[in-house]
Amino acid sequence: MSRATRGVKLSLSISPMIELTGGCPNNFMQITVDIPDEIAQRLGQTGDALAHKLLEVVIADAYRSGAVSTAEVRRILQLPSRLETHAFLKRMGVYLNYDETELERDLQTLKELRAK
Numbered sequence: 001m002s003r004a005t006r007g008v009k010l011s012l013s014i015s016p017m018i019e020l021t022g023g024c025p026n027n028f029m030q031i032t033v034d035i036p037d038e039i040a041q042r043l044g045q046t047g048d049a050l051a052h053k054l055l056e057v058v059i060a061d062a063y064r065s066g067a068v069s070t071a072e073v074r075r076i077l078q079l080p081s082r083l084e085t086h087a088f089l090k091r092m093g094v095y096l097n098y099d100e101t102e103l104e105r106d107l108q109t110l111k112e113l114r115a116k
Contacts, residue, residue, distance in 0.1 A: 060092035070096070 033054060035043075043050060059076050062068045068076070074085040089096060 056088070056092065060089065060094050063089060063097070064094045066097065 031054075035050070040047075040050065045053065056077065059068065059073055063070070063073050070082070070085055070089075073079070073089065074082065077085075077088065079085045079088060086096060
């Protein structure tokens with residue numbers, strides 16, 4: 001069975017993910033996805049926008065499965081703040097992994113702010 005050679009090639013790079021495995025933070029994981037032209041046109045986005053959307057989906061799924069933290073989501077997607085990261089996860093339909101450790105840290109921060 002022959003495979004069509006026409007279509008859109010999307011490439012995305014994930015650099016901060018490499019740090020999780022102990023690699024050099026300047027390295028990149030390169031992922032290429034081939035999408036047929038007619039599907040790419042229906043999606044109505046340019047190659048760069050599609051690549052970023054794909055990165056968002058991959059990172060949201062990685063967060064959902066516990067493979068990356070909220071801070072890593074923020075760093076990988078270059079989001080400006082923790083609130084923007086939470087808004088991104090909500091938009092992607094992913095619940096925050098808010099555990100006891102994070103609660104204790106937030107309570108400590110609140111106590112410190114009230115003491116000032």
